Amino acid sequence: MARVDRSLVTHLPLFAGVKPDDLEEILREARSARYPKNSAIFEQGADAQSFFLLLHGHVRAAKTTPTGEQIVVRYVAPGETFGLATAIGLAHYPATATAVDDSIVLIWPTAAWPRLAERFPSLAANTLQTVGARLQESHTRILEMSTQQVEQRVAHALLRLAKQSGKKLDQGIEIDFPISRQDIAQMTGTTLHTVSRILSGWESQGLVESGRQRIILREPHRIVVLAERSADSGAA
Amino acid sequence: MARVDRSLVTHLPLFAGVKPDDLEEILREARSARYPKNSAIFEQGADAQSFFLLLHGHVRAAKTTPTGEQIVVRYVAPGETFGLATAIGLAHYPATATAVDDSIVLIWPTAAWPRLAERFPSLAANTLQTVGARLQESHTRILEMSTQQVEQRVAHALLRLAKQSGKKLDQGIEIDFPISRQDIAQMTGTTLHTVSRILSGWESQGLVESGRQRIILREPHRIVVLAERSADSGAA
DNA sequence: CCGGGTATTTGCGATAGCGCAAAACGGAAC
DNA sequence: GTTCCGTTTTGCGCTATCGCAAATACCCGG
Missing domain, CATH: 1.10.10.10 (Winged helix-like DNA-binding domain superfamily/Winged helix DNA-binding domain)
Structure with missing residues (x-):
């Protein structure tokens, strides 16, 4: 498997506090893939088999109601993770992810998460922070929609x-x-x-x-x- | 400091996978307190000096806009944590917490979190899961408000x-x-x-x-x- | 350069829900 | 029992926004 260029990811907040050797080990478990514009990355309800880090491009995460209405949960920018269903204890993706531009992602298998999280506490802590930040954003959005x-x-x-x-x-x-x-x-x-x-x-x-x-x-x-x-x- | 009765907390999802001795150690860092009905536990914007586990009663978390409108973020039930600002990297509470009934809580100092999270990966993982679950709830709420x-x-x-x-x-x-x-x-x-x-x-x-x-x-x-x-x- | 399909604009009537105001109600304290 | 205060109910007009429909405008592929 092609080695991932470390310079692209070393300085991401996700890996803050992770030692270079550890980062190397984390990256060894990932593969990279390219999704052309408008292609689906995963579908709401599908088995969460992987989690992702966006390297290049833009991804839209959207949630659909049983009756077909959609909302955009967020747009993912380069350097951000998405599809973290596993980390938060979900067996299935709660939303659909679509590349809105030609995009390049790193992909880890779901199965790798528990080991990585335990072995690299900084990684777990950083993930908790990003999920927490998203929770804040959601609350802000609710506040705006209400007022x-x-x-x-x-x-x-x-x-x-x-x-x-x-x-x-x-x-x-x-x-x-x-x-x-x-x-x-x-x-x-x-x-x-x-x-x-x-x-x-x-x-x-x-x-x-x-x-x-x-x-x-x-x-x-x-x-x-x-x-x-x-x-x-x-x-x- | 009074020892906390383990039987109240052992089976909480928060402590799933935590060994009894470890749990003992975690609880040793907490103190408990009682908040009478309608009393404030912390205010939005205040320094996040503690995080909390509700043992008994009910707590309302609400967010206020600059112009004074409020929304209820959630109601906290016994067994749930709240005020996790620190864990998700915030220096200040993003909402106000009020006891809506006479309530009893466990209180950990903010400073204890990094050590606990690193030392007890299960605790960190469980917290990530609860924050993730709240994120899902928020998204559901946004979906409902939209549709x-x-x-x-x-x-x-x-x-x-x-x-x-x-x-x-x-x-x-x-x-x-x-x-x-x-x-x-x-x-x-x-x-x-x-x-x-x-x-x-x-x-x-x-x-x-x-x-x-x-x-x-x-x-x-x-x-x-x-x-x-x-x-x-x-x-x- | 010419379709065809998608995205956008705009008009217009309908209405869910707001905002204000006032009255009724219920509980707690004394 | 009475008073006082916060909560709830209800009426009524208003309007922001929806929903539908039709007309454009724009981009891409051939």
């Missing part, structure tokens, strides 16, 4: 995406992977129609520039203001 | 409370701690008014019996049906 209107929620969602996966351009910050109105709707608990209306409005005010699966934040600061403004404060 | 109407969400919330903290009575299942319409609103992303209207409706159909901070599910099965029914299927 804010759609426009604010969309603003927050885009700002978060920009921070996580934004590419700085002269004209502003571009979300660095293809994302549709529908995706944003599924991140914010609304419909693609409403998202479209909101972005149209922003576009006419020069706040964003957007097109087919593409969004550029032209005036991030003014969007921050939008995101934080309380329900009443009206517009012109 | 269901208020009545279904309230139904789900009550069923979950009944499962977690229900007391079986002849007449049905009673939520075993004081809980107001406002609390339920804050768990489901709606207002106390709407919750009140919904419960009034259910009461007149004999589904529930409720009063001041008290709810009995008289016909859990019919509430399950309500919870699962899709948006359209109308009522009489």
Whole structure:
């Protein structure tokens, strides 16, 4: 099996506090794979046979209801893990993972987790921290959905995406992977129609520039203001 | 310091796979305390100086926005941990914890966590699992808020409370701690008014019996049906 | 360069649920 | 028993947002 280039992963928070030799040992158990744009990595409900570290590209994790509605749980950026079902004690994946761009991942077999976690406490501790961070994010999202209107929620969602996966351009910050109105709707608990209306409005005010699966934040600061403004404060 | 009675905690999932001697060592680092009904255990934003295991009673974890709106993050039942800020790498509590009933807790100092986690991998693994389970619950809640109407969400919330903290009575299942319409609103992303209207409706159909901070599910099965029914299927 | 399919925009009517306000109720303290 | 305060109930108008439908616009493959 091809050796993984350590320089890509050494400085990830996931491996903070792991000694180089130990890291070597951890990486020896992984293989790497490439997923082309729009290909499925795993399906909700399938046996959790592996867990993943994204090296390159972007992955969308989405959860589907029995009746077919979907929500986007999160977008995975390079350097982040996903598919940790095993680590948190699930036999099946709770969501579906899809590459939204050509992506390269490291893959560990589920069976390797217990040994790795016991042998490398830093790895377990780091994983606990990332899962905890995701829990915080979920709570924040619940708080927003409970207390804010759609426009604010969309603003927050885009700002978060920009921070996580934004590419700085002269004209502003571009979300660095293809994302549709529908995706944003599924991140914010609304419909693609409403998202479209909101972005149209922003576009006419020069706040964003957007097109087919593409969004550029032209005036991030003014969007921050939008995101934080309380329900009443009206517009012109 | 008073020795903690092992029989109360031995069989908790948190300590699964921990040897009796080790458990003894873990418990030696804890002290216990009693919080009377409606007393604060810690405040959102405060230094995370301790983490907790609830032995008896019920605790509400709630998150507040800068503008003062609150949501209930969860209710803690006996045997569950809370205030794990440290374990997930936070220096400050992300929510406020309040005893909703006279409660007894075990308290470990934050500083004890890193050593315990490293020394007892089972403890770390179990904690990762509980945090993971909470993450799943949060995602479920987000999914519900995104796809269901208020009545279904309230139904789900009550069923979950009944499962977690229900007391079986002849007449049905009673939520075993004081809980107001406002609390339920804050768990489901709606207002106390709407919750009140919904419960009034259910009461007149004999589904529930409720009063001041008290709810009995008289016909859990019919509430399950309500919870699962899709948006359209109308009522009489 | 030309389809065909997907994504986006936009209009318009319907409505679930909010927000405000006021009244009724229930419990606890004295 | 009475008072006081927090909780619950209920009425009513309002509106943010949905849901449906139709028209564009855009991109990709051939």
